[in-house]
Structures are given as C-alpha cells and as structure tokens.
Amino acid sequence: xxxxxANGTVTADNWSRVDAAQLxxxxxxxxxxxxxxxLALWExxxxxxxxxxxxxxxxxxxxxxxxxxxxxxDLRNFALVAVDFPKAGDGRGYSTGRLLRERLGYRGELRxxxxxxxxxxxxLAQCGFDSFALAGNPADSELAAALHSLNDFSDAYQxxxxxxxxxxxxxxxxxxx
Amino acid sequence: MRHRQPxxxxxxxxxxxxxxxxxxxxxxxxxQTRRFLAGKLTEDEFxxxxxxxxxxxxxxxxxxxxxxxxxxLSSAQLRMLAHIARRYDKGYxxxxxxxxxxxxxxxxxxxxxxxxxxxxxxMHAIQTSGNCVRNIxxxxxxxxxxxxxxxxxxxxxxVRQWSTFHPEFNYLPRKFKIAVNGSxxxxxxxxxxxxxxxxxxADDGSVxxxxxxxxxxxxxxxxxxxxREFLPWQHLLTYLEAVLRIYNxxxxxxxxxxxxIKILVKELTPEVFRQQVEAEWAQVKxxxxxxxxxxxxxxxxxxxxxxxxxxxxxxxxxxxxxASVPGFANWAKRNVRAHRVAGYAxxxxxxxxxxxxxxxxxxxxxxxxxxxxxxxxxxxLRVSHEQNLVFADVRRSDLxxxxxxxxxxxxxTPNIGLLTNIISCPGGDFCSLxxxxxxxxxxxxxxxxxDLDYLHDIGELDxxxxxxMNACGHHHVGHIGILGVDKNGAEWYQIEIGGRQGEHAxxxxxxxxxFAQTEVPDVIEKLIDVYxxxxxxxxxxxxxxxxxxxxxxxxxxxxAQHHRQWHGHGGQLVAG
Numbered sequence: 001x002x003x004x005x006a007n008g009t010v011t012a013d014n015w016s017r018v019d020a021a022q023l024x025x026x027x028x029x030x031x032x033x034x035x036x037x038x039l040a041l042w043e044x045x046x047x048x049x050x051x052x053x054x055x056x057x058x059x060x061x062x063x064x065x066x067x068x069x070x071x072x073x074d075l076r077n078f079a080l081v082a083v084d085f086p087k088a089g090d091g092r093g094y095s096t097g098r099l100l101r102e103r104l105g106y107r108g109e110l111r112x113x114x115x116x117x118x119x120x121x122x123x124l125a126q127c128g129f130d131s132f133a134l135a136g137n138p139a140d141s142e143l144a145a146a147l148h149s150l151n152d153f154s155d156a157y158q159x160x161x162x163x164x165x166x167x168x169x170x171x172x173x174x175x176x177x
Numbered sequence: 178m179r180h181r182q183p184x185x186x187x188x189x190x191x192x193x194x195x196x197x198x199x200x201x202x203x204x205x206x207x208x209q210t211r212r213f214l215a216g217k218l219t220e221d222e223f224x225x226x227x228x229x230x231x232x233x234x235x236x237x238x239x240x241x242x243x244x245x246x247x248x249x250l251s252s253a254q255l256r257m258l259a260h261i262a263r264r265y266d267k268g269y270x271x272x273x274x275x276x277x278x279x280x281x282x283x284x285x286x287x288x289x290x291x292x293x294x295x296x297x298x299x300m301h302a303i304q305t306s307g308n309c310v311r312n313i314x315x316x317x318x319x320x321x322x323x324x325x326x327x328x329x330x331x332x333x334x335x336v337r338q339w340s341t342f343h344p345e346f347n348y349l350p351r352k353f354k355i356a357v358n359g360s361x362x363x364x365x366x367x368x369x370x371x372x373x374x375x376x377x378x379a380d381d382g383s384v385x386x387x388x389x390x391x392x393x394x395x396x397x398x399x400x401x402x403x404x405r406e407f408l409p410w411q412h413l414l415t416y417l418e419a420v421l422r423i424y425n426x427x428x429x430x431x432x433x434x435x436x437x438i439k440i441l442v443k444e445l446t447p448e449v450f451r452q453q454v455e456a457e458w459a460q461v462k463x464x465x466x467x468x469x470x471x472x473x474x475x476x477x478x479x480x481x482x483x484x485x486x487x488x489x490x491x492x493x494x495x496x497x498x499x500a501s502v503p504g505f506a507n508w509a510k511r512n513v514r515a516h517r518v519a520g521y522a523x524x525x526x527x528x529x530x531x532x533x534x535x536x537x538x539x540x541x542x543x544x545x546x547x548x549x550x551x552x553x554x555x556x557x558l559r560v561s562h563e564q565n566l567v568f569a570d571v572r573r574s575d576l577x578x579x580x581x582x583x584x585x586x587x588x589x590t591p592n593i594g595l596l597t598n599i600i601s602c603p604g605g606d607f608c609s610l611x612x613x614x615x616x617x618x619x620x621x622x623x624x625x626x627x628d629l630d631y632l633h634d635i636g637e638l639d640x641x642x643x644x645x646m647n648a649c650g651h652h653h654v655g656h657i658g659i660l661g662v663d664k665n666g667a668e669w670y671q672i673e674i675g676g677r678q679g680e681h682a683x684x685x686x687x688x689x690x691x692f693a694q695t696e697v698p699d700v701i702e703k704l705i706d707v708y709x710x711x712x713x714x715x716x717x718x719x720x721x722x723x724x725x726x727x728x729x730x731x732x733x734x735x736x737a738q739h740h741r742q743w744h745g746h747g748g749q750l751v752a753g
Contacts, residue, residue, distance in 0.1 A: 019281025089225060089308065095425050100344055105459060117218075119209060119226055126344035152205045154197055157338045159466040160344075166414075166465060167338075168472040173193055 003140050005121070006109070006131035010143040012132065015059055015080060023048070034059060038064045038083055042074070050077065060115075068096050072104045074084035081106060083129075094127045101128035101161045105125060118146035125150055128161035187320065187481045187557050187569075188249050189334045191299045198301065198342070199296045202303060206230050207289035214286060225348075227311060231302030232288055233275075240607070241280045242305040243295060247315040247333040247357070250274035251481075252547035259300045259543035265291050270543070271603055272528060272536040274651055275354070276560045277305055277313050281607050304339060308349045310340035310421075313496060316364040317561035321569045323517045325409075327376035327384050329359035330479050331746045332413065334572040335468070336374070336474075339414050346421045349435035350428035353421070354393075361680075366562060368392050368401045368682035369654060372420060372437045377407070382412045390420060391442030394648035396464065398684045399439045402447035404454060410473070412458075414466045419458035423450070483570045484553040488520025490575040498688040507629070508580055508591040522573050524554075526566040527598065528587040531623035533587070534616040536564035545586050553579050562651075563600055596638040596705075597623045600651055602646030604661065605668065611644030613661025613668035618642055618697055625698040635705055637679070637718045654678040656720040657704060658685045659697065670697050674704060674731060675723040679694065688732050700735055707734045 004013045017036045023045055030052060033095040036059040037049060049103060059080030062068060068081075075081070079099060083093040095113065103160040112124045121132060134146065138149040189200070206226070213223040231242035241259065256280055262270050263288050271279045283291060295301055304311055313336050315329045316322065336355060346353070358365040359376035367373025373389035385407045390584060394402025408416050424438045427445075440713075442450045499506045514523040526546065529535050538546070550558045553575050554568035555571075562569055566588070569580055583589035592598045599622065602608065603617025619642055626632050641655030645662075652658030658673040669691040676685030692700055707730050708719045723731070 016490065064727070086224070090430055091308075091346070091350050092426055092430075094345045094347065095422055117222060121207075121348050123342070123344035149205075155194055155200045156344065157198075157341055158343055159345055160465065164465045167194065168475070169465065169469065171475075 002137045003131045003143055004111070004131055005143055005147065005150075006106050006111075008147065010140050010147070015082075017061065020044075030055070032056060034079070036080065038062050038063060039071065039122045042071075052120075062093075062096060068104060073106060075106050075108075078108060080111060080118070080131075082110045082111040082133075085120075088115045088117065088120065090115075094123065097124065097127035097129050097137060098161060115132050118149040121146065121149045122152040126156060126160040126162045128157075148152075180191060185271075187245070187330070187555070188251050189330075189476070190479050190481060192479065195338075196296075196299065199299070199301050199303070202230075202301060202342075203289065203292045203296050206292060208288065212675075216710060218576050222613060225307060227305035229287070229347075230292065232285070233304035233306060238282045239285045239288070241291065241302060242273070243278045243300060244300050244305045244312045245278060245300075245560050246418075247278050247313050247330065247736070248317055248562075250558050251298075251435045251552040251559065252556040254298045254300055254560070255543050255547040257294060257300065257541040257548070261291055261294060262327075262540040264541065268368075268541075269537055269539045271534070272538065272564050273609075274536075274564060274602070274649060275312055276317075276393050276562055277312055278560070279603070280351065281603070283536060302634060303721050304615050306352075308346050310343065310349075310353045310355065311647075313340070313355050314365055314370075316360055317390055317559045317563075317567045318364060318514065318523055319359065319559075319611075320533070320567065321516050321518070321521070321523050322360050322362075322364075322689060323515050324361040325517065326361065327359040327361055329357040329365070329374075329376050330480065331560070332374070332376055332386075332410075333360075334355045334476050334480075335473070336417070337411070339417065339466075341465050341478060341559060343421075345418075346425055347645060349421070349425055350430045350434070351438075353415075353424070353438065363678070363680040364656070366651070366654065366678050366682070367440055368680075369394050369398070369503060369651070369678070370401065372417065373401050373412075379407060379409075382493045386410065386413060388416065388420075390454075391439040391440040393437050394651055394653050395437065396434060396646035396648070397437075397439065398441065398648070398653040400682055400684065402442060402451075404447065404451040405695070409591050412462060413468060415461045415464060416454075416458055417468060418461055419454050423453050423457055427453075434605070453690070471486060477614050481555075481557070483557070485518050485521065485570070488572065488574075490519040492520065492572075495573045495576055498577040499695075502577065504591075505577060505580055507633070508589055509576065511591040511593045511595065511633075512589070513576060516570070518570075520573055522571050522576060524568045524576070525561070525580060526568065526583060526591045527590040527592055528588065529592055529623070530566050530587045530590045531596045531597065531627055534603070534606075535599050535619055538566075542586055542588070544621050547589070549579065549582055549586075563593075565598070565600065571713060583739060584687050591629070592632065594637045594639075595632050596626050596635055596640050596657075596681060596701075597632060599623065600655065601642040602644050602649035604642070608644060610647055612643050612646075612663035613670065614694070615642045615644040615650060618661075618670065618694060619696045621694075622701055634715075635719070636715065637711070638720070640701075641676075651678070652676075653684045654682060655685060656718070657701065662691055664691070668694060672704075672735075674728055675720060677720050688728055703735050704731055707731050 016031045033056040053110040057079040060078045070128040233240040266280045356365040356370040357374045369392045375387040388405040452521035559567040599619045601615045605611035640654040643652040644657040645651035660671045671691040673685030675721045
C-alpha cells in the first residue's frame with residue numbers, strides 16, 4: 001500500500017480508486033473500505049454509491065476541467081476530495097483548493113494528487129490541501145524528507161486558507177519602525 | 178481616504194519578515210540545486226524550479242536574471258551586482274527592458290551562492306522567469322516627475338509583496354507582467370502588459386486605479402482593454418486576485434502561443450472577460466485581502482526619502498555652462514529632465530554608446546556609477562525599461578560636474594529619445610530563443626547615424642530590435658521596429674514602422690518583405706530620408722509623419738530600389 005503525506009505525517013493511503021469498468025462489472029462487489037470516485041462516475045452512479053456508505057467512506061476525484069462549484073451541494077457526501085494535477089505546471093488545482101475551502105466551505109480531507117513533488121507542498125498547503133499523494137510513490141524515507149518542505153517558508157504575504165489574515169494585517173503590530 | 182500626496186519615496190527597505198522570506202528562498206533553492214546535481218530531481222522537474230529563480234539554460238551558459246523591483250536600486254545594491262559580475266561572471270551585466278539585470282555566464286552550481294550574496298543587500302531573482310507574476314515595472318521617473326498624479330512606487334511595492342510566492346498563482350498558463358503608472362504620460366508601457374494599472378485621483382481627491390487587461394507584445398501584439406475605470410485603492414489586491422483567478426482557471430493551457438491572458442480576453446471578448454472578473458471579484462471584495470490605511474502607511478514608511486535641500490529654481494552657473502561649454506547643452510537637452518522639486522533635475526545615463534551592446538555595463542562602470550549616485554543623487558538610481566540608468570535627484574548646480582564624470586565613463590551620449598537610443602534584446606549572440614542577432618544590427622545602425630547634428634535633426638525616434646517573436650526588444654511599439662526572423666536557417670530582419678508607446682500606444686505595421694542584416698542600415702536611412710522629405714516641420718516626429726502620410730511612401734522608397742535584389746533572395750514575404 002503506497003504512503004502519502006497527511007496532516008503533516010507519513011501515513012498509509014487507505015483509499016481505493018474505482019473506475020467505471022469496476023462499477024459496471026460488479027456493482028455489488030465493490031472493494032471494501034473507502035472509495036475514491038471520479039466526478040463523472042459519481043454523477044452517473046450516485047444512488048448506487050450512496051447505498052453502500054455503510055461499507056466505507058466516499059471520496060471525490062476532481063480532474064482536468066472539473067468545476068468544483070458545480071457540485072457544491074454534493075460535497076457533504078465526501079470525506080475526501082482529491083484534486084488531480086495532470087502536470088506540475090498546470091496550476092488550476094491551486095484555485096480549486098481555495099474555492100473548495102473558502103467559497104464552498106468544504107472541511108474534509110483535501111488531497112493533491114498527480115504530478116506533484118515536495119517542492120509544491122508549501123503552496124498547496126496554503127491553498128487548503130492537507131494531504132498529498134506525491135508522484136512516483138516515493139519511499140517512506142523520502143516522504144519523511146519531503147515533510148520539511150511544508151516549512152520552506154516561515155510566513156506568506158497573502159491571505160491564504162492556512163492564514164486568512166494577510167501578513168499586512170498582522171505585521172502592523174509586529175514592529176514600530 | 179488616502180487624500181494625502183505621499184512623501185516622495187525611493188527605495189523600499191526590508192523589515193525582518195521580508196528579509197526572512199528572501200533568505201528562506203535561498204535555502205530552498207540551494208537544496209533544490211543540490212537535489213538536481215545529486216540526480217534526485219530530473220531536468221524536467223528542476224526546470225520550473227530554477228526558472229522561478231530567474232535561471233535559464235542559455236545558448237552558451239546559464240543566464241541568471243536578477244530582479245530590480247520596479248527598477249529602483251541603491252548604490253550598495255549596484256556595487257553587489259558589480260561584485261557578482263566580477264566574481265561569478267565575465268565582468269559585465271545586461272540591463273533588460275523589464276528593468277532587471279541579466280548575467281550571461283554564471284555557473285549553475287554557484288547560483289545558490291550568488292543568490293545568498295544578493296540577499297545580503299535585499300535583492301533576489303524571485304519570479305524573474307517562469308509562468309508566474311513577474312517583476313512589477315513602473316515609470317523610471319516615479320516620485321520626481323512633474324506630471325505625476327500619484328506616486329506609483331508604494332503601490333508597486335504593495336503589488337510586489339502580494340505577488341511574491343503567491344501560492345495560488347505559481348503555475349499560471351503563461352508568464353504574467355504587471356506595470357504601474359501614476360503620471361499623465363504613460364512611461365511604464367501599461368497598454369502592452371497583461372495588467373496595466375494607472376494610479377489616478379477621483380474628483381474628491383481619493384486615490385484609485387484604472388485597470389487594463391490583456392495587452393501584450395510577443396507574437397500576437399495587442400493593446401490592453403480597460404476593464405475598470407476606477408477601482409478605489411482598498412480593493413487593489415482583491416481585484417487583482419479576481420483577474421488572476423479567472424486567468425488561472427480559464428486561460429488556455431493547450432498551446433503555449435495562445436496561453437497569455439490577452440488570448441483569453443480576446444476569445445471571451447473584453448466585455449465578457451470583464452463580467453467574469455466582476456463576478457469573481459464580488460465574491461472576494463471586502464475580504465481579508467482588502468488593503469488598509471495602516472498598511473499603505475507602513476509601506477510608505479519603509480521607503481527611503483531623499484533629503485532635498487531648499488534651492489532656487491534656477492542656477493546661474495548651470496545657465497552659464499549651457500551657453501559656454503561645448504556639448505553640454507546638447508546633453509542637457511536630451512538627457513536631463515525637469516524635477517518636481519525646485520533646483521533638482523533627473524538625469525538619464527545612456528547605456529547606448531555606439532559599439533556597446535544596448536543595456537550592457539561592466540563591473541567597473543557599475544562601481545563608478547554607484548560612486549556617482551552617492552555623490553550626486555542620494556545613493557539611489559533607477560533602471561529604465563529603455564535600458565538606461567536614471568539619477569532621479571541631481572542638483573541643477575551639479576549637472577556640469579556630473580556630465581564631465583559621465584563622459585569619462587561613456588554614459589553621457591546625448592541620445593535619449595533619439596534614434597541611436599536603441600532598445601534591444603540580447604538576441605542570438607546569447608539567447609537560445611532568438612532567430613537572429615540583435616546587437617550587431619543595433620551597432621551597425623548606431624554607426625550609420627553617428628553624426629550628432631544629423632541625429633538631432635532627425636529628432637525623437639524610438640528604434641526597437643527583437644531577435645525573435647517573443648519581442649523582448651518591444652519592436653511592436655518602436656517608431657521603427659526591427660524583428661529578427663528565420664528564413665531557411667538564415668537570419669533576416671522584418672521592419673515595422675508607426676508603433677509607439679505611451680498613452681496613445683499603437684502597434685507598428687510591417688512595411689514588406691524582410692532584409693539581410695547588411696541591408697538594414699540602408700533601409701533605416703531610406704525611411705529617415707522619406708520622413709525628412711515629408712515632415713511638415715521640425716516639430717513633427719517621425720512617428721507623427723507616418724501617422725499622417727501612411728506607410729506607402731516609405732514602402733515605395735525602400736522597395737523601389739530594393740526590388741531586384743529582393744527577388745534574388747526568393748521574394749518570400751515573412752508572416753508576422
């Protein structure tokens with residue numbers, strides 16, 4: 001089982017990602033435990049998925065052009081929302097994270113997945129992500145090293161999910177120069 | 178309400194938080210470089226990380242672009258740049274059209290150390306490249322220009338801090354450039370930026386901003402559109418956040434050539450884009466990122482203030498020198514500008530001496546300029562987007578003495594605003610993107626127009642050269658713009674006329690098929706001949722004549738005699 005970073009520690013990933021083929025082949029024989037479901041599949045198999053909630057929690061996977069604001073009303077069904085970064089240079093997911101946290105009020109686990117590495121962790125955390133499935137399934141020792149990057153910077157100028165008050169609303173009291 | 182005109186401001190001084198962030202960036206990049214050299218980061222993984230620190234891998238060596246926020250430099254900072262040029266480079270640097278400084282020969286493994294040294298003088302290379310918000314640029318006469326309405330410096334610094342490491346906008350579809358102007362005349366080229374900000378005042382005296390979006394040069398030059406006529410100052414950052422979020426979410430990522438915000442604005446139409454921004458802004462307006470009076474005052478208080486003396490407006494010695502010292506009046510006319518404080522003037526140091534690549538300065542020159550800045554201009558200077566240096570606060574009574582010093586350095590060429598004040602990118606001699614060389618073309622033109630009387634007779638003329646369509650030399654807004662193009666592996670030059678920067682910014686029009694490098698000075702001379710023959714008075718500038726008579730008379734003259742030769746080259750018309 002691959003490891004991830006969640007809540008500032010290295011931990012096992014308990015979520016199983018399901019695809020349409022799995023659901024169609026054996027609707028009654030879904031994997032046990034927590035399921036991560038792509039948005040399109042959720043929209044298609046919503047009733048079926050809600051019916052098995054006793055067997056495990058539901059997670060939503062947002063990819064590519066998926067718009068988080070379009071499923072605002074459904075968010076209460078998910079214990080996890082995972083945002084896929086198809087390429088490290090595709091920064092749409094940072095906006096998705098902030099929208100989920102700041103505008104849609106999502107409080108569950110928010111995971112960054114796809115082409116992300118340790119050098120993206122600090123900014124992702126500021127945008128509201130609290131778990132990270134790093135590209136290439138790094139060994140636990142590497143993940144432990146990567147944890148340091150959550151603290152690459154001691155502060156930030158902007159209003160962020162992690163610290164809604166921008167630096168300029170805090171630093172004014174910090175010095176009198 | 179921000180009714181008060183802020184004190185004249187100059188260089189922003191870091192507090193301990195600003196300093197920590199820059200130091201932490203050095204540590205972060207040192208570790209990233211170490212991991213890359215140890216094989217733990219691939220070339221593809223390392224590339225966006227190094228670009229974010231201004232480090233390109235160029236034709237012959239890495240190129241490091243150091244940020245000079247809105248062009249403001251202290252003499253201590255300039256001495257550090259000189260030191261780095263000497264110690265880690267080949268003894269010189271190149272001032273760019275984005276008010277930055279580029280080193281062309283640093284070694285990758287030494288870059289973390291260079292950044293550490295820069296941090297000791299509150300400098301860095303943060304976001305000087307990559308698909309993020311780049312260095313904020315502004316008017317090089319900010320704070321001293323008589324036509325200034327609001328000083329753009331404080332607002333530029335506020336935007337700089339907001340854009341530095343902005344976590345949401347680190348990986349935009351493409352690079353993003355913001356320019357701030359606060360005067361009647363637009364000396365910051367705000368119409369050709371991704372976002373242009375015009376500081377202005379409402380009827381009640383309160384400060385606000387006109388916001389433009391979607392301008393840009395490059396291969397699809399577009400003049401920006403006004404998306405908000407007046408934005409009260411408190412909302413500057415929330416509004417920028419709304420613009421950037423719309424761009425980050427909906428800007429094209431499928432084609433690098435269509436990824437700038439100008440394409441999004443164009444494809445949506447400016448009006449629909451504006452509506453989307455307003456809808457997004459409605460959600461974040463009055464949120465925690467709203468600016469406060471206290472914050473603006475705090476940023477203002479971190480700026481140095483020139484300690485101006487009370488001086489008479491005119492200086493008899495200066496007037497006498499103008500009349501009696503050969504060459505001085507010429508220089509004063511071209512390179513000296515009025516100042517809002519009596520007895521002071523702003524002086525432009527020309528980095529456009531014939532035979533020197535435009536914008537280049539040696540370490541020795543930098544040190545000497547730093548000394549002169551200490552002696553004549555409160556230890557501060559600016560870099561202009563025309564690739565010159567500016568001493569903004571010189572006593573009029575010191576002008577003669579300063580001119581004599583600058584002549585020894587080769588920085589007193591009296592050509593500001595004239596044809597030989599060529600704006601040029603580094604071109605194919607250095608840049609791996611370039612199709613063609615820029616610097617030899619600039620030099621050949623400067624040599625052709627070396628006669629000062631002739632040059633002054635031609636009058637104001639902006640000549641810009643870009644070595645490729647990325648348009649780093651801003652050729653689209655040159656009165657004469659030259660673009661290097663590749664034709665079957667050979668270097669050719671396409672010529673545009675009629676472009677202009679400023680509040681009536683316009684894009685030049687291509688006059689026809691391109692030319693070989695050796696032909697370019699002849700073509701420029703023919704264009705000038707047509708202008709001199711047609712201008713209605715000496716007051717009518719080249720660009721005004723082009724606007725009045727159109728480009729046809731110029732085309733006729735250039736291609737009439739060129740025709741035969743042109744067919745000999747295959748007669749292709751190179752698309753722009």
